[in-house]
Amino acid sequence: MQKLFFVLIFLSVSYCIFGQENTSKFAIGLSYGLGNELKNTDYTYTNRCLKTQVYCTLKTTKNLEYQLVFGPEINFATHQLLNLYFVTPDEPNFEERRERFTKLKNIREYVLPVGFIVRKPISKSWSVFILGSVGPMYTDTETERLSKGFSFSDVLGLGISYKIKKITLDFRPNLRHNSNAGLQNANAGINTLNYDFGVVFRL
Numbered sequence: 001m002q003k004l005f006f007v008l009i010f011l012s013v014s015y016c017i018f019g020q021e022n023t024s025k026f027a028i029g030l031s032y033g034l035g036n037e038l039k040n041t042d043y044t045y046t047n048r049c050l051k052t053q054v055y056c057t058l059k060t061t062k063n064l065e066y067q068l069v070f071g072p073e074i075n076f077a078t079h080q081l082l083n084l085y086f087v088t089p090d091e092p093n094f095e096e097r098r099e100r101f102t103k104l105k106n107i108r109e110y111v112l113p114v115g116f117i118v119r120k121p122i123s124k125s126w127s128v129f130i131l132g133s134v135g136p137m138y139t140d141t142e143t144e145r146l147s148k149g150f151s152f153s154d155v156l157g158l159g160i161s162y163k164i165k166k167i168t169l170d171f172r173p174n175l176r177h178n179s180n181a182g183l184q185n186a187n188a189g190i191n192t193l194n195y196d197f198g199v200v201f202r203l
Helices: 002-018 094-101
Strands: 026-037 043-060 065-070 073-081 105-111 114-121 126-139 149-164 167-179 190-202
Touching: 026 167, 043 190, 065 126, 126 167, 149 190
Parallel strands: none
Antiparallel strands: 026 043, 026 190, 043 065, 043 073, 065 114, 073 105, 105 126, 114 126, 126 149, 149 167, 167 190
């Protein structure tokens, strides 16, 4: 499934780069987001994110608009293990790992997501949309749930936008899942509920 998704992304990016002559199909955006872990008793996690984004309109119909969105983001996160028994005695150096992981940690996550947006105008200025994205991520700190290094960040969200001439303001609640698809030892993953606030400038 991920391979198919990346093939679709490649084809869409190629279409944006080589298939569009009208620069009005493009827009750039900036957004800021806040998030917290979904309620659990095992760990805490908070994050603040900064995103730069490029939008490409792939198709517009009478009722819907289809867009590709991509661009780098950085997350400033904090994480702490609450349930020390999450690290089991059969793990090497489990006592040292329990002590290390139960301390509050500051984490940096660097992500390069690519996503699709399906947008539904509801008036001249207002629209609602669905967003789905996936992208490679590098995390600079090991936790009991996710190894340091390469992983993926997946996002599914809903949003509402308000357009003023060439500027669009939007609000995007979303669910985010970080994991490494089993490529490294620790892969329990982290799930968060996030709220992004963005501004988009049509070119």
